[in-house]
Amino acid sequence: MADLARRMWVAEGKGERAPVPRRTVPCMQTAWPHMLVPRPAAASKLVFPFDQMGVRYRYFARNAVWDAVHLLDLVGKTVLMPAYHHGVELETLLAAGVKPLFYRVDAQMRCDFADAKKRAAGASVSALYVIHYAGFPQDMAEARKLADGMGVPLIEDCALALLSRDGRDPLGATGDVSVFCLYKTLPVPNGGLLLVRGQLRSQLDSLPPVRSPKLSSTAIHLGSSLLSNLELRAGPAGRRAREMLRSAGRFAIRKASVEFVSTGTQHFDLADVDLGISSLSHLVLRNQQWPEIVERRRRNYFLLYAMLRDVAPPVTGELRPGVCPLFYPMPIANKASAMARLLARGVETVDFWRIRHPAVREGEFPEVDRLRETVLELPVHQDLTPADAEHVATCVRELCT
Ligand SMILES: Cc1ncc(COP(=O)(O)O)c(C=O)c1O
Incomplete structure (x- = not known):
């Protein structure tokens, strides 16, 4: 099964040293077009x-x-x-x-x-x-x-x-x-x-009232997620379309000097503190299958756990009932090298919380320092199929054994 998953994922090597991944497992879930179908708030549970x-x-x-x-x-x-x-x-x-x-x-x-x-x-x-x-x-x-x-x-x-x-x-x-x-x-x-x-x-x-974010900023984030989804579904053709649209988008942003508020950044900016959520986010929220998200994340986590517990057990231990894992926290000695090698096999990972805020002195909390040095995020999100999860686990096993 693991081999089958691998064949589905990775182009045949054909004598090359490093096979080119046919598609990349994204580290984040992506937006699907059907999530933009208008739906009255009352119609969603x-x-x-x-x-x-x-x-x-x-x-x-x-x-x-x-x-x-x-x-x-x-x-x-x-x-x-x-x-x-x-x-x-x-x-x-x-x-x-x-x-x-x-x-x-x-x-x-x-x-x-x-x-x-x-x-x-x-x-x-x-x-x-x-x-x-x-x-x-x-x-x-x-x-x-x-x-x-x-x-x-x-x-x-x-x-x-x-x-x-x-x-x-x-x-x-x-x-x-x-x-x-x-x-x-x-x-x-x-x-x-x-x-x-x-x-x-x-x-x-x-509390002070919130300000709506600019539609342009929201549309860029959403567009990027839809393009990741295209890549996920359409493989190399989707990736090329995504790259072309991304470059065109970046050019348009520069020319039109569009206001863009990044998410997921490391720093707090007082200028954005009054920002509220966008109405497009509300629309996507209304189109979510809640139980399925949790079930899929748990299933993918269990698949990784089953294949990795002997070589890379998660730092958090077992998955108890009800837990919706955000990712599989894998400890590994050289994060940078592991990330590069996994990416070469089409697996995106995230270097989880490596950077220590200077308010905490190095050595003051040795276990925390160690977590920062070693924890790598492996994806388990709702877009991954069982074959995707197996591919991730197979690549990690190869790395660890
Ligand atoms: C524990 C924790 N709290 C708060 C935040 C802030 O989240 P946001 O990026 O939505 O501001 C983060 C971001 O990663 C976080 O990890």
């Missing part, structure tokens, strides 16, 4: 967190973090923050005037709440910030206990954990305030979400 009261849509998750700081009145105050973080959520907190107090995250990406408690002793802490990495749940009962014990609000960062559950409990349902990134899990051109629970909900209206 909503799932958590979209079906909740107290929701505010934003362009990015970082804007929702900014909202959380202001809603919880954290400016100038100390927040317990995991030492393992992307960097942009930390930049947002710092830009808002928050003082982070870092706590340990272990080698399996688990927040160490006992360490957080120790570090908080003697400090005047005003909130507890928790991150679910790659869709894998933190121990939210412990987080809640710690936050309640200190009498402070809990901020649950689900930027990497949309649609994920711990058993039956959706991630994001425990925090007083939760933030989500939509475009990491779904093929929307932009989107973040703030979810506010309890009495805080009544204060949502006190």
Whole structure:
């Protein structure tokens, strides 16, 4: 089966040293044309967190973090923050005037709440910030206990954990305030979400109004995702069409000096903090098959796990019921070389969180340093077929054995 998958994916070598991949497995899910079919909001079934009261849509998750700081009145105050973080959520907190107090995250990406408690002793802490990495749940009962014990609000960062559950409990349902990134899990051109629970909900209206993003910027993101989809479905012909359209698009952007707000960047920009979600993102959201997304991500993860657990077990361990994995977090010694070799075989990967924000000193949290050095994202998203997942696993096995 693995060989079959490989043959389907990779052009015959025909004597060449490095076979040219017939198509590339993209590291992100792509937008399909049918997702742009107009559909009344009432016709689509909503799932958590979209079906909740107290929701505010934003362009990015970082804007929702900014909202959380202001809603919880954290400016100038100390927040317990995991030492393992992307960097942009930390930049947002710092830009808002928050003082982070870092706590340990272990080698399996688990927040160490006992360490957080120790570090908080003697400090005047005003909130507890928790991150679910790659869709894998933190121990939210412990987080809640710690936050309640200190009498402070809990901020649950689900930027990497949309649609994920711990058993039956959706991630994001425990925090007083939760933030989500939509475009990491779904093929929307932009989107973040703030979810506010309890009495805080009544204060949502006190936040400043949001501004709609420019249609041109949204259209570029969406166009790029549709072109990736074309490449995914049409192989080399799709790739050529994508390259041609991309160059034409870049030329047009330069000539018309179109405003473009990148997503997925490392840095917080105050100029974009008032941006809301686009209406095109809402349209794509209305055309999602929610259960299928979770099922496919879990299936692809299990396929990778079955083929890789002996050579490259994921740092997060087993996939418990309900978890919607964002990716397969594979530990590997030389990330750059592994990425290049996998790309040559048609597998896109992501160097997960290699860059440490200077607010955390090197060596202060050795397990986090090690995670930054070694974790590589392997794709498991909803666009991958079982043959695609097998191809990814086969290429990784070849790399590791
Ligand atoms: C844990 C975490 N929180 C927040 C963010 C911010 O997400 P966005 O890019 O939507 O602002 C990120 C981005 O990667 C993240 O990883």
